[in-house]
Amino acid sequence: xxxxxxxxxxxxxxxxxxxxxxxxxxxxxxxxxxxxxxxxxxxxxxxxxxxxxxxxxxxxxxxxxxxxxxxxxxxxxxxxxxxxxxxxxxxxxxxxxxxxxxxxxxxxxxxxxxxxxxxxxxxxxxxxxxxxxxxxxxxxxxxxxxxxxxxxxxxxxxxxxxxxxxxxxxxxxxxxxxxxxxxxxxxxxxxxxxxxxxxxxxxxxxxxxxxxxxxxx
Amino acid sequence: xxxxxxxxxxxxxxxxxxxxxxxxxxxxxxxxxxxxxxxxxxxxxxxxxxxxxxxxxxxxxxxxxxxxxxxxxxxxxxxxxxxxxxxxxxxxxxxxxxxxxxxxxxxxxxxxxxxxxxxxxxxxxxxxxxxxxxxxxxxxxxxxxxxxxxxxxxxxxxxxxxxxxxxxxxxxxxxxxxxxxxxxxxxxxxxxxxxxxxxxxxxxxxxxxxxxxxxxxxxxxxxxxxxxxxxxxxxxxxxxxxxxxxxxxxxxxxxxxxxxxxxxxxxxxxxxxxxxxxxxxxxxxxxxxxxxx
Numbered sequence: 001x002x003x004x005x006x007x008x009x010x011x012x013x014x015x016x017x018x019x020x021x022x023x024x025x026x027x028x029x030x031x032x033x034x035x036x037x038x039x040x041x042x043x044x045x046x047x048x049x050x051x052x053x054x055x056x057x058x059x060x061x062x063x064x065x066x067x068x069x070x071x072x073x074x075x076x077x078x079x080x081x082x083x084x085x086x087x088x089x090x091x092x093x094x095x096x097x098x099x100x101x102x103x104x105x106x107x108x109x110x111x112x113x114x115x116x117x118x119x120x121x122x123x124x125x126x127x128x129x130x131x132x133x134x135x136x137x138x139x140x141x142x143x144x145x146x147x148x149x150x151x152x153x154x155x156x157x158x159x160x161x162x163x164x165x166x167x168x169x170x171x172x173x174x175x176x177x178x179x180x181x182x183x184x185x186x187x188x189x190x191x192x193x194x195x196x197x198x199x200x201x202x203x204x205x206x207x208x209x210x211x212x213x214x215x216x217x
Numbered sequence: 218x219x220x221x222x223x224x225x226x227x228x229x230x231x232x233x234x235x236x237x238x239x240x241x242x243x244x245x246x247x248x249x250x251x252x253x254x255x256x257x258x259x260x261x262x263x264x265x266x267x268x269x270x271x272x273x274x275x276x277x278x279x280x281x282x283x284x285x286x287x288x289x290x291x292x293x294x295x296x297x298x299x300x301x302x303x304x305x306x307x308x309x310x311x312x313x314x315x316x317x318x319x320x321x322x323x324x325x326x327x328x329x330x331x332x333x334x335x336x337x338x339x340x341x342x343x344x345x346x347x348x349x350x351x352x353x354x355x356x357x358x359x360x361x362x363x364x365x366x367x368x369x370x371x372x373x374x375x376x377x378x379x380x381x382x383x384x385x386x387x388x389x390x391x392x393x394x395x396x397x398x399x400x401x402x403x404x405x406x407x408x409x410x411x412x413x414x415x416x417x418x419x420x421x422x423x424x425x426x427x428x429x430x431x432x433x434x435x436x437x438x439x440x441x442x443x444x445x446x447x448x449x450x451x452x453x454x455x456x457x458x459x460x461x462x463x464x465x466x467x468x469x470x471x472x473x474x475x476x477x478x479x480x481x482x483x484x485x486x487x488x489x490x491x492x493x494x495x496x497x498x499x500x501x502x503x504x505x506x507x508x509x510x
Binding site for chain 2: 027029030031067070074077098099110126130131133135153154156192
């Protein structure tokens with residue numbers, strides 16, 4: 001037996017172009033560990049972001065699921081809100097799941113706190129009701145390009161009520177409610193791929209990070 | 218589309234991680250807790266210290282109270298039912314609470330059986346003192362666990378004991394050989410499949426918070442460093458001289474639990490903490506953590 005071939009197949013779990021990309025995962029509250037593990041599994045480095053200093057040198061940021069009131073309040077209290085908003089506005093790729101989508105949205109019905117407000121969408125919090133109305137379902141996501149539905153877990157989830165012209169809808173429920181979207185460098189999901197083994201959205205995000213880094217050089 | 222699946226029940230607990238769940242007895246306290254950064258609130262008739270002082274039978278809170286609290290905040294609302302009292306649980310589910318705590322803080326309704334939690338769409342959190350108790354509750358369908366500590370004492374000693382016991386037993390399981398697992402399952406009194414799963418993964422299959430006795434930011438950070446995924450706080454906030462400032466400080470300490478500089482900063486000027494009770498001075502029969510099995 002010789003050496004294993006160095007080149008990876010297209011289905012390989014490690015997107016080699018990502019190289020040394022460092023992804024910041026906002027770790028104030030919520031399921032940040034699940035995101036960190038998913039990014040690590042894909043061969044990129046993920047670091048927890050708890051203070052402004054942790055933002056240095058990151059090539060992308062993930063805002064996890066959790067409680068959007070808690071996350072946005074801690075974002076302000078520890079001085080991350082301003083610098084992170086500026087970085088995302090200047091092109092830093094950002095991915096948000098559930099609470100992360102709420103924190104990124106320009107407007108969130110039901111959230112009193114200041115938040116990042118960088119993406120041109122209006123979302124409604126707890127839009128499906130309380131926990132007893134939380135659900136999981138098979139979701140068609142044409143943008144993933146392989147025709148395989150995604151097992152989507154919705155937990156006290158928001159959805160997107162309105163979106164600006166620059167926003168591309170990536171997935172809708174059968175009743176038409178928008179639950180995934182992308183605008184320039186921002187990707188938001190109302191559900192939680194990080195709670196499953198499906199890493200396709202994280203790969204899609206790492207692709208956005210690659211593009212950002214090659215543009216930067 | 219399916220609601221009430223285990224991934225969805227367990228998933229809400231995963232969203233609460235790194236956060237503080239605060240006891241509240243009315244809408245005003247619920248709002249204060251939400252503003253302080255609580256990731257959820259526990260709707261109660263009385264905080265445990267007052268339950269302890271009042272004596273008598275402690276039951277599920279009045280639905281009026283629970284609904285008032287649900288209307289006041291947008292964060293998840295939990296409520297407690299008595300151990301084994303599945304009708305209180307049915308009522309809480311009908312009210313639409315987001316999580317049910319089958320809690321030793323209330324007077325048990327059944328001294329032999331806990332609730333069969335798989336029957337519910339609403340998720341349950343249950344207390345434990347050791348790994349066997351945690352796995353029995355998970356076997357019954359609990360989607361989240363908390364170490365019991367000794368509620369209403371403002372004394373962290375039991376919370377530490379229970380968390381160290383759970384973590385130590387997990388480490389022990391990991392070191393066993395396959396042919397030793399059945400005997401260990403018997404010793405723990407725990408379902409074999411769960412014992413084998415923890416042997417393989419080294420972690421509980423659900424989120425585990427710390428509860429019962431947290432009174433300071435340092436207490437919260439201690440429990441986090443010992444391996445808790447988050448903390449429950451009640452009497453420790455309300456029996457202190459400045460509940461609002463203490464609540465905010467405990468939230469910050471739970472996020473930055475490994476940063477002594479921040480812990481030092483948030484611990485300053487909080488006024489008097491809860492006086493607290495020496496757990497050894499409590500008669501055995503009054504220990505809440507001994508309720509349930």
